[in-house]
Amino acid sequence: MPTSSPARRTFRSSVAALGAAGLVALAPVSAAHGEENTPDLVVGGMAPVSGLRPGDGIDVTATVANKGTVTAEKVWVAYSVTRGLDFAEMPSNCRVQHVRPYDEMPERWTAVCAFEQAVEPGAVYTTDRPLRVTALDRALNDELRLRVESAYPGADENGSDPVAGTAPPVKLVVTEAGGVGSARIVDVPVTTVNTADYQVTGTALRGSVADTVTMTVKFTNAGPAWVWPREGDKAVRVVITPPAGTSVVKRGTFCRAEDGAYVCGMRSLYEGSGETYTFDLRIDRRVPDAKGSIALSTEARPFDPDKANDQADITLDVAGDGSDGSAGGSDGTGGSSGSTGGSDGGSSSAVAGGTANSGTTSGGNLAETGPSVLPTAGMAAAAVAVGAGMLLIQRRRRAQLPD
Template identity: 65%
Template sequence: MPIRPNNHRASRGAVAALGAVGLIALAAAPAAYGGETAPELVVGGIEAIDGVKPGSSFDLPVTVANKGIGAAEKVWVSYSVTRGLDFADVPSNCLVQHVRPYDEMPERWTAVCAFDQAVEPGVVYTPETPLRVAVLDRALNDELRVRVEDVEPWPDDNGTPPVAGTAPAVRLIEGQPGGEGSAGIVNVSVTSVNTADYQVTGAALKGSVGDTVTMKVKFTNAGPAWVWPEEGDRVVKVLITPPAGTSVVQRGQFCRAKGEAYVCGMRSLNEGSQETYTFELKIDKRVADAKGAVALSTEARPFDPNKANDKADITLEVTGGGSTGPTGSPTNGSNSSAGESSSTGDAGPAANGGYLAETGSSTLPVAGAAAAAVVTGAGTLLIARRRRARSLN
């Protein structure tokens, strides 16, 4: 059965139910397994994989060893890859599950392979045929996890029903000493030679002095790669400056005022994802050649070589009569106090890849509902991955 995630909903209650007395008893009792000292299973043979190409594939030379005293009568080897990778030619003794994004974990695939054979102490084993991983067109910076255990993992309750592989079943065979590993779980990166094109789209506005007009500007990851920011990365933001002579009546979702402009985040950086920022602007006066802008912030994006679409104009045509101001900065009148009010805005057809803009709210949106809080703070606008997702418990 597939991997039990670190924050598996059913397991939370079970852990809490142990209570303090149960925890003390567990700590005091010696580990036992069939009347003997419990086996200590470790996994090895996995290292970071760099420079693979979309459309290619690679094998996983996993090793399993038992550093304990007692034998493990049956073992499960669990594999997990993020959404730029997939499994190919899965053996029939493995169950595959697609897990949708939730909490702070991205979309991923899991494969759990059951080996109904003893793993003896001091012996290194390896699957007779290594599991094969396919590199998808959207691959860029992905993650691979491998775990071994002697109890059957639970399926993830946010995933699809597990499905058995169709390739011939495999067994564990004795391998060469020296690749025993040192932990029950290994987590490594897989980087691909690929690009992702971040781009913005501007707007052309028209109205009379005194009118309130709707401004919609857009961020898109045109792909082909999805982007999963590393912990600590400064994530790209969208900077929006309304045209001069306007004031903001209602700002866009995931946007906050900063000086004369607005800084906006996004929910997803998956390939093809979009975020539309909808503002309501009041035309206060006519300003000759008034023009605003939407642009990407300057964080490094080595995967995005096309900089020609990183900025777009927001034009304003004022019709009819009305006062006329001097030609000036597009920031004139763009940051009224009304712009500080929150707005649900128009989130656009963004593909949710498990990321939400940092909102400063203590209430998280339920699955499937659009986040509707205003971005706060001056740092990263996408939730940084917490490495607690590295654990598969």
């Protein structure tokens, strides 16, 4: 893969940081450093595109002009499209590469076309046929970038090896048409009518008081469109509220505490991508029906009409709440905890509190144990009476014996 010089790498880093507006601002600086005798090329020819549907195509015709006083002996025009768009065919004098996302730039495809033609000062040129670009199933908010250079711009270091096209070569022809443009780089918004379904997934937690449990919840863009927020768009966030009675030991990545909840971001909004947020929670106390939530923030999302999956519950079931008798018994109040279920809790209440009859509404062993106490007490009383009678008879008999 061709590599660029250190100076060009530095320049491209500046491009990523400043954007197209920054490139325009750099033009006077170049002239101030002794480059006023170079061609002053500008590109244009495309207006913003909207109303496309997946599968639709647009014809891209680049217009090149030389506003300087020096002839450009050869020019290169680069076409770049974000990942919702694709090139239908590629002329043989163009080389295409796939570029991975970096420096907040999204994934894209770039075609650099070389024109072995002189571009005279004051003249306007256009391509002799348009380059066809197609909207993919994942298209939504995309961008077409046009760029013109008087020297080979080199391949992007973050991209694949460039591949030459196979269609007949494209040429520049002199034109009297307007739309000359005013910059070396022009960004054209391309909007497709499509949807993207943002959704969240909750979880069910279980543990005992003093346990630390792991809470894992998720955000997903179920597509079909990818989403690339444009400048000025408010970022959508995920808001996570842990269940009552817990405290956060370790929070999830990309999350910050805010107003009793945790506000989280995501790394990608590509279709099918998502973010998993993992928290460690300590169960401090049992709160009946404790429930938290994961929800999307309220920023407008006109591309996401399905709001039913924008919120999900985070439930917490704290063990030891009566099912195993650990919630009571020793303080004589076990009957009430036994009423929440569990035969063990009921039987321990009858023994410890002696309140079997008051617990018969819970069913189970309480109702069975209560009546069994009465026959046992009667038998014990009878045994005591019989023993006392036998002792009295023995004493009388001894008194009647002769000396």
